[in-house]
Amino acid sequence: MSEPGIVIIGAGEAGARAALGLRMRQYRGPIALIGAEPGLPYERPPLSKAVMAAPTLAAPPVTLDEAAIARNEIDYRAGIQVAAIDRAGRVVVLADGQRLPYQRLLIAAGATPRRLAVPGAEAVSYLRSAEDARLLRARLQPGTRLAIIGGGLIGLEIAACAIGLGCQVTIIEQAAAILMRAVPPALAAMIEARHRAAGVQFRLGAAIARIEARGNGHAVILAAGEVLPCDVILAGIGVVPETNLAAAAGLALENGIRVDASLATGDPDIFAAGDCCSFPHPLYEGRRMRLESWRNAQDQGNQAAANLLGAAAPFAAVPWFWSDQYEFCLQIAGLPQFGAAIIAREIGPGAKFLFHLDADGRLVAASALGPLGAIARDIKIAELLIAQRAHPAPEILAAPDARLKSLLRQAAA
């Protein structure tokens, strides 16, 4: 048995960043990084973007290559499941029976796609891993009829890629509009219009009754009776946090693994980060939330590294995510659902920029859609203002020629 050190369950964005974050902070003890998937740790966001849009099969960029694993002395174990966490013995038990002792443990187990629960659903594909992406991409050929269940970001990104590959795409969404969970309606409407212009068909407010085999393909049968024949069915209807190990180890759950502001579970030697955990956010009235973005996984992985080493610092990063569809980039900083008023900033045709203020005039979010160059800087400034809990003057936010950067200095002063 090796000397106990830090064990990280999950080699996704949060786990890989935590491993690097530990070395960056001069931690010299053993680090074991355990990934359920084979191969090197990689970036997930391109799976529904560049990897899916590529004319030939492409692999996503890796987050840790062999040189980085060796240089940082990370004991990386790929393609193996964790069977159990033995808290009393301070040991992580792997599926092959190996036992890894730990001083401190980080659970960064991620999430898995929510499964569609209708008759015939075994015909449905999901996208989470590089292997999922490889299989799906191989089936998307010119003329392929692709039915996408769920009008969320994953479904929409894949729709844009598939249209570019010459597929016929139909998006089926149970709600009355797409992107109702995290994107302001004005931006969602622009995104929907762009997809319609590209030839994507929508069935909104459409529940699915069942899925049937039809010839060499399938048919999605809607509750209203419509029959949608298709070759490939992909569902992007959300994810479920990976909590089985934590639950079996007796750790508290609450929409994921429950952690405190410093990302610690009820066991002071076990932390959690990324998609699998819920935490109280100090910028949003301490409201408990679980975030599923790449940036959050990165930021929490990094913060967990500091806290595994005893920093006990609260996690307070401004939530941020992006999406790429066609020529559009969507970026959202903060949480628009905490806003009471929206201030629009005119940034030219084909783009939209919104600031979200709460009832006291505090900036709680900014959301924008357009070419990257038209939105990214101002979103970044908004992110800094949100972190400063700034109350920027609405007339400056709305004025297209007012330099937002001047607000940063005012807020910092």
Next chain:
Amino acid sequence: MPNWIEACGADDIEPEDVRAFNHGHETYAIYRTEDGKFFATDGLCTHEQVDLADGLVMGTVIECPMHNGRFDFTTGKALSAPACVDLKTYPVKVENGRVFIGLG
């Protein structure tokens, strides 16, 4: 001796800001600090080839507009994930209000 290429006017870049300069098949980023010093680096982020000139300059740090990798543009050093490869830097001189970048 670098090959000095005229890139833009000094006043074309606001203090604490950046602009892109295309030359040949390459893109460069030219920076002006708050106190009027000029610097130049490769124009594309070393992570996923995004135009850095669309990013925000704070002090002597440029942040990639896409995935938030940060670089010190005075040295090219990558400061935070996902950027881990440094940016190449180039000498810059200002003559008669024009900014020149030293290539080759």
